[in-house]
């Protein structure tokens with residue numbers, strides 16, 4: 001079922017907002033010197049059921065999926081990534097704390113340190129199972145088993161591109177070697193997954209026959225990988241659904257984001273019956289990466305809030321993202337699902353009014369589920385009087401609607417001249433309120449002479465427009481009245 005988020009009070013976590021945003025709990029956002037925000041939590045979400053709940057059939061795993069977290073494998077393939085042992089341990093522990101099911105590690109064949117790091121992480125005693133990811137040959141498989149990880153993820157390219165230009169082996173060789181490796185890993189008591197690289201550009205009949213063969217000998221999971229990010233959600237659904245009919249083992253899926261479909265593809269894979277999704281924190285990986293952990297959480301909480309909230313410690317997401325962002329020296333993208341700095345900021349007046357009444361109007365995800373705060377912007381030319389009224393109340397000022405509308409005109413006029421900071425909007429409100437009750441007039445804001453001139457002109461313009469609108473409304477009302485009367489009379493007659 002889709003969420004019907006109860007609008008719990010926000011927890012005041014700071015998330016680095018720029019100018020003009022109010023947070024929902026009166027806490028400082030860390031950048032604007034301790035402003036108080038608009039309290040939106042007084043009004044509860046009023047949606048009791050969601051008509052957009054996903055349709056699921058009996059094969060769907062939308063409400064029962066596992067995460068194979070690959071920041072320490074795929075993520076290490078991100079151009080900027082270098083994880084020393086200490087950092088790997090921190091990331092592994094943070095992911096474990098978050099609640100991922102598996103942690104996948106770089107191949108021990110990659111380097112001596114990679115091998116040692118597999119051993120170290122396998123010994124940490126994490127709740128999550130540890131995996132390492134190796135090529136489909138006996139030498140890599142032996143190395144993997146010896147590291148002490150819980151399971152081995154074996155992969156080999158099956159598209160003509162990779163068979164020809166990467167490893168040079170044909171399908172017969174792949175099948176024989178896969179069987180040898182799987183039987184060996186199983187005989188060591190380890191979990192074993194067999195995956196094809198570039199599955200979506202592989203021959204379907206060959207692929208299914210290969211998966212059928214490995215399923216028959218008891219592989220724990222087979223994997224499908226969109227290695228080049230070419231697959232569409234519909235193609236993903238079709239392939240996973242077909243595979244679901246061919247194998248009885250679990251199905252893992254791995255989606256690259258070259259064409260921006262990584263999260264959607266993961267979702268479709270679950271709809272079709274995949275059981276496991278590969279993720280990495282912030283989506284880091286080869287090229288522009290794979291399905292991001294946070295993005296998947298955003299997508300899945302909308303599909304089944306109880307499952308996602310019950311299984312993962314969502315309030316830890318920001319912490320683990322910050323940790324990885326720092327380790328690979330990138331910023332969290334502004335539009336990142338959940339933790340992007342404006343992911344829960346509502347700006348336009350129409351949105352702000354509705355959000356202040358009921359956050360479910362313009363929010364499908366409840367920020368507090370992730371320990372995040374909601375912000376209502378009130379310092380721009382798009383701000384409306386409802387947002388200003390809310391802000392004025394928050395500042396402790398009691399003003400009539402007419403007064404609020406006048407001060408809104410002033411804020412808009414100045415916002416037409418230059419960008420406003422929260423403090424600017426607050427000063428205008430504060431000084432406007434002061435002037436209402438005092439003989440001495442305070443300037444609304446310290447302005448340069450040029451700004452003063454531009455502001456006066458804008459205010460005049462806006463007031464002119466407002467007056468004209470009021471006049472037009474009066475005329476409309478007068479011209480409509482007789483019609484209304486007539487129709488009422490006619491009905492009565």
Ligand SMILES: CC(=O)SCCNC(=O)CCNC(=O)[C@H](O)C(C)(C)COP(=O)(O)OP(=O)(O)OC[C@H]1O[C@@H](n2cnc3c(N)ncnc32)[C@H](O)[C@@H]1OP(=O)(O)O
Nearest residue numbers: 107109110111135136137155156157166167168197227286
């Ligand atoms: C799509 C993916 O992300 S798959 C995972 C990618 N991960 C990695 O590559 C891990 C890091 N890699 C490495 O450190 C190195 O590439 C190693 C240690 C694995 C191999 O290094 P090298 O022996 O120097 O080979 P190199 O990297 O140049 O080429 C890859 C070799 O693996 C072989 N190979 C590639 N894929 C596979 C596979 N899935 N199964 C078996 N062999 C494979 C290639 O044929 C090639 O062997 P060859 O040139 O000796 O014939």
Ligand SMILES: O=C(O)CCC(=O)C(=O)O
Nearest residue numbers: 155195197223225227254
């Ligand atoms: O092992 C897998 O399933 C995926 C390997 C990989 O990273 C890819 O194909 O992009």
Ligand SMILES: [Zn+2]
Nearest residue numbers: 074227254285
């Ligand atoms: Zn990949």
